[in-house]
Amino acid sequence: MNESALTGRFTALPILLLAFLAGTLGPVLLGFDRFPQKSVDHDFHHIPVILSFAEMLPNVELSDYASATTPGMHLALAVFVRMAGVSDPRTTETLLQVCSCVFGVLLIVTAFRYALRVASPWTAFACVLPLASSPYVLGNAIWVMTDNLSLALIAITIGSTLFCEANGACALRSGVALVCSVFVRQVNIWVSGVALLGYWLQWNPVRRLFFREESQAEGSGPAATVIFTIAMMSAVGIITCFVFLWGGLVPPMFQVGGSGMTHAGGFNYGITPGSFALLGVYASPAIVILTPFWIHDGRILRTMMIGLGVGLLTGLIFESVAGEEYGRMSGWLWLFASRTPTVLDRSCLVFAGSIVGGGTAGVLFGLLISAERARTAWLLAGFAVSFLAAYTVNSWAFQRYFDPPILLGIGWCLASLETAARVPSTRGSATEGLTRADCNSLGTVQIRLAAIGVFVMQAVFAAFTLYGKMRWTVG
Numbered sequence: 160m161n162e163s164a165l166t167g168r169f170t171a172l173p174i175l176l177l178a179f180l181a182g183t184l185g186p187v188l189l190g191f192d193r194f195p196q197k198s199v200d201h202d203f204h205h206i207p208v209i210l211s212f213a214e215m216l217p218n219v220e221l222s223d224y225a226s227a228t229t230p231g232m233h234l235a236l237a238v239f240v241r242m243a244g245v246s247d248p249r250t251t252e253t254l255l256q257v258c259s260c261v262f263g264v265l266l267i268v269t270a271f272r273y274a275l276r277v278a279s280p281w282t283a284f285a286c287v288l289p290l291a292s293s294p295y296v297l298g299n300a301i302w303v304m305t306d307n308l309s310l311a312l313i314a315i316t317i318g319s320t321l322f323c324e325a326n327g328a329c330a331l332r333s334g335v336a337l338v339c340s341v342f343v344r345q346v347n348i349w350v351s352g353v354a355l356l357g358y359w360l361q362w363n364p365v366r367r368l369f370f371r372e373e374s375q376a377e378g379s380g381p382a383a384t385v386i387f388t389i390a391m392m393s394a395v396g397i398i399t400c401f402v403f404l405w406g407g408l409v410p411p412m413f414q415v416g417g418s419g420m421t422h423a424g425g426f427n428y429g430i431t432p433g434s435f436a437l438l439g440v441y442a443s444p445a446i447v448i449l450t451p452f453w454i455h456d457g458r459i460l461r462t463m464m465i466g467l468g469v470g471l472l473t474g475l476i477f478e479s480v481a482g483e484e485y486g487r488m489s490g491w492l493w494l495f496a497s498r499t500p501t502v503l504d505r506s507c508l509v510f511a512g513s514i515v516g517g518g519t520a521g522v523l524f525g526l527l528i529s530a531e532r533a534r535t536a537w538l539l540a541g542f543a544v545s546f547l548a549a550y551t552v553n554s555w556a557f558q559r560y561f562d563p564p565i566l567l568g569i570g571w572c573l574a575s576l577e578t579a580a581r582v583p584s585t586r587g588s589a590t591e592g593l594t595r596a597d598c599n600s601l602g603t604v605q606i607r608l609a610a611i612g613v614f615v616m617q618a619v620f621a622a623f624t625l626y627g628k629m630r631w632t633v634g
Contacts, residue, residue, distance in 0.1 A: 167280030172271055175284055179267055179291050180260065182621075183300040187256045190632040192301050194625075201302035205233065206252060209303070212237035222404055227413040227422045229401055231342030232262075232305050255303045263300030266311035267291050270567055273318030278574035278606075285607040286570040288614035289441070293566055294625040295559040305343055310563050312340035313350045317542060320357035321535050321571070330358060330383035334390025341394040345408060348398055349549035351391040353541040358384045360534060408552075421554055427486045428477040429509070430556045431547045435470050436492060436512025437561055439519045442569050444612025446522055449605055452529075452576075459525030463518050470517020479509035490558025491624070523572050532575050539568060566617065573610050577603055 186192045195202075208226045212219050212233055219237070221230055236255055245251050270290055274283035290296060299306040315336035323329040333354065340347040361383070398408075405411060412419040453459040481487045481496035496506040520543075527536035550560060 167284070168275075171280040171284040172268070175267060175271060175287060175291060176264060179263065179297075179300075182292075182297050182626075183263055184257065184260045186301055186629065187253060187260060191629055192256070193630040193632045194298075194302075194628055198302045200304055205303045205305070206255065208233045209236045209240060209255060210251070213240040216241050221401075223411045225412065225419065226305075227409045227419070228305050228309075228344045229342050229397070231339065232308050236303075252303075256301065259303045259307070260300045262308040262311060263296060266296065266307045266314065266563075269311050269314045269318065270570060273314070273322050274571060274574035276318075276322040278577040279603070282577045282603060282607055282610075283574055285610035285614070286574040288570075288610060289617045290563060290566040290570055292614055292617040292621055293562055294617070294621040295562045296566075297621055298625055299559070299563075306559060306563065309340060309344045309347060310567070312336045312343060313347050314567060316340065316350050316354050318571075320354045321538055325358050325361035325383040327382045327386055330386040330390075334387045334393075337387075337390050338394050338397065341397050345398050345401060346549050346553070348394055349545045350542065351394060353538060353545050355384070355387055355391055356541065357534075357538050358387050360538075423552075423554065425554055426551050427554055427556050428551060429479040429481075429485065429487050430551050430553075430561075432470075432474045432477050432479045432509050432513035433487070433492055433556055433558075434547060434561050434565065435473060435514075435516030435520070436509050437516070437558070438565050438569075439470075439512050439516030441562075441565060441613060441616065442519045442523065443515075444616060445569065445573060445609035446519055448609040448612055449526070452602070452605065453522055453526055456525070456529060459522060459529055462525035462528065463521040466521020466524065467514055467518040469520075470514040473517065474505065474510035474513035478504040479506045479513075480504045481506055481509075486553075486555045488555075488557070490562075491620075492558055493556070523569075526576055527572060530576050535575050539572065543568070566613070569613060570610065573606050577606050 192198075204225050208224050208230075211224070212230070216237060219230075219234065224230065224233075226233060236258055239258065240251060240255070243251070243254060245254060267287060267290070270287045271283050274286050278286065296307060298304075313336070316333045319329050319333035319336075323333075337347070337351055337354070340350070402408060405414075407414045407423055409423045411417050413422045415421055415423070453463075478485075479487070479496065480501045481493040487493045487496070492509070492512075496508045499506060499508040501507065520540075524536050524540060527533070527539070546564060550556075553560075
């Protein structure tokens with residue numbers, strides 16, 4: 160490891176965390192966190208549930224409560240409140256917000272550590288910046304929410320599957336994170352099937368059939384698969400217990416006819432075209448900056464065309480009209496979609512975005528294939544399909560559900576390209592190009608610029624949609 164890489168390993172993450180804490184813990188401690196529209200869940204769901212659980216300890220009633228999620232985070236914070244022994248409500252709320260900031264730090268550290276497995280420290284830094292600057296990640300750290308803790312835990316499961324050697328320790332870490340994530344949010348079971356497939360694909364007899372040419376993520380025996388299978392069965396058991404307890408997938412007050420917002424009232428098919436549209440917008444700076452990597456590569460152009468076709472079919476098949484009555488609200492995508500023409504219950508904006516996002520997904524997939532990251536490409540595609548299928552079951556398509564996972568995926572895609580970056584030659588066939596040794600430094604610069612481009616977009620969003628609307632707390 161050269162001196163620059165060694166220095167980066169010890170400085171990149173602290174700088175990233177200091178900036179993140181300045182934007183999250185700073186407003187909490189200074190009282191610059193008044194934002195009623197953003198903190199509805201904080202004020203009326205999560206804080207009251209935590210405080211009520213703290214009062215009931217150790218006999219907590221879990222059959223119905225004011226959160227649509229499993230109670231893992233609420234129980235942990237309830238124990239913290241009881242141990243802290245603070246009686247002042249305002250101080251208690253601030254302490255819980257500090258815990259929420261810690262969950263955000265856990266997410267950023269997780270994203271960075273796994274990016275570091277396939278990229279240099281400063282490239283990993285640049286690739287995590289978009290996630291760290293997302294107004295949803297920042298806001299979910301300022302207020303008490305389940306989102307950051309939930310994503311941090313599933314990121315451990317996904318990252319271990321994508322970037323780590325499939326041994327017993329890796330599978331155990333991944334499995335424990337899966338079980339904990341399902342105890343925080345029941346929908347997180349979506350990661351389990353593809354993660355299990357990822358361990359199975361690293362079992363040596365299977366690996367030799369599909370990915371024997373790849374150098375990363377060495378093969379393994381069956382132990383990792385067995386360990387993760389046990390963890391997955393445990394996670395399914397947790398969900399099954401709550402389904403019997405609640406009589407459904409969410410607490411009774413969030414079911415049809417309940418007193419809260421209905422989360423289990425049917426399917427929301429606008430989630431898939433909407434997610435494609437978000438991907439198309441957020442990854443656009445990276446796609447433009449990385450044009451020399453793919454514009455002359457026939458393989459990537461083919462995957463782009465396939466992606467465009469998938470995005471077109473998605474936009475045609477799934478309705479995407481915006482509005483509260485359709486469960487499509489909250490976030491700039493549905494705001495603009497509600498102000499643009501609609502044809503046959505398809506938003507013209509979301510329809511166009513779905514096509515662009517499909518093409519973007521195709522380019523990213525092709526870049527990973529070209530970089531000899533086929534296993535990563537296919538598993539990421541599998542995780543994406545599983546994620547969209549799981550969230551389609553929710554009645555609501557709030558944008559905060561989708562922005563952070565999309566940004567995490569973009570960052571890890573870019574990080575995975577660094578060690579195999581190449582620029583195609585202007586002569587010869589499309590598959591010919593300069594060697595990695597000849598152009599790796601240029602590739603590194605391009606990838607960092609691509610990540611910074613995505614970061615700038617998120618930073619602007621955060622400035623206008625989050626910090627620009629926050630005010631000092633009075634009293």
